[in-house]
Amino acid sequence: MNGTRRGVICDWGGVLTPPLLEGIRAWLRADGIDIDHYYEVTRPYFDGSLNGDNPVHALERGEIDTREFERELAALLRSTHGGPVVAEGLIDRMFHGFDPVHDMYETLHQARAGGAGTALLSNSWGNCYPREHFDRTFDTVVISGEVGMRKPEPRIYLHTCEQMGLSPEDCVFIDDLEHNVRTAEELGMTGILHTDVAATKAELERFLTPDGAPPAPGQKVA
Numbered sequence: 001m002n003g004t005r006r007g008v009i010c011d012w013g014g015v016l017t018p019p020l021l022e023g024i025r026a027w028l029r030a031d032g033i034d035i036d037h038y039y040e041v042t043r044p045y046f047d048g049s050l051n052g053d054n055p056v057h058a059l060e061r062g063e064i065d066t067r068e069f070e071r072e073l074a075a076l077l078r079s080t081h082g083g084p085v086v087a088e089g090l091i092d093r094m095f096h097g098f099d100p101v102h103d104m105y106e107t108l109h110q111a112r113a114g115g116a117g118t119a120l121l122s123n124s125w126g127n128c129y130p131r132e133h134f135d136r137t138f139d140t141v142v143i144s145g146e147v148g149m150r151k152p153e154p155r156i157y158l159h160t161c162e163q164m165g166l167s168p169e170d171c172v173f174i175d176d177l178e179h180n181v182r183t184a185e186e187l188g189m190t191g192i193l194h195t196d197v198a199a200t201k202a203e204l205e206r207f208l209t210p211d212g213a214p215p216a217p218g219q220k221v222a
Helices: 020-031 035-046 055-060 066-076 090-094 102-113 131-137 154-164 178-186 197-208
Strands: 007-010 117-122 140-143 171-175 190-193
Touching (some): 007 154, 020 035, 035 055, 035 066, 055 066, 066 090, 102 117, 102 131, 102 197, 117 131, 117 154, 140 154, 154 171, 154 178, 171 197, 178 190, 190 197
Parallel strands (some): 007 117
């Protein structure tokens, strides 16, 4: 690999699982929750309007208890059947349909078998992960709630690189959210905005190929 060990840092939800929108909508339908109302009341969590006092960010850093967040979120939601939204176990139900995308795991297996370092970097909602797949796939696992940091805070990217023993310039970062990829690129990583397995695999192979020139720091693979 041009004399330099390369690293692959990968997101979980929306990359190693089907798209986030699919999983969330499946949960809303299964729980009988008004979908339009859900997006209305949760929009401030994601549009930057809460000015730092954001319970989702606090949850992702592990600063608040999962059960507390479930109670607060359930109180905001509206059911389609007239009864209350059950708070207990809400997050487990939310992520129940986030099944592994085995082709994407296999892509990472191949990268690791070829000598690349591999890491998971995921923002957690206190949810359970399919860790039975992780030992074979990753050298390093960084879960936001376990380290008190979250994407797109630069420090969690740098922490992940440090755990891998690599510099950002030697790493590629894969995520389905553009703002997360943008931060990685600003730190010197090669960014891959994930849309489907085939496209991500092709871009990753270009990054890892021993015969091709490595991308310039911060350059996005086209």
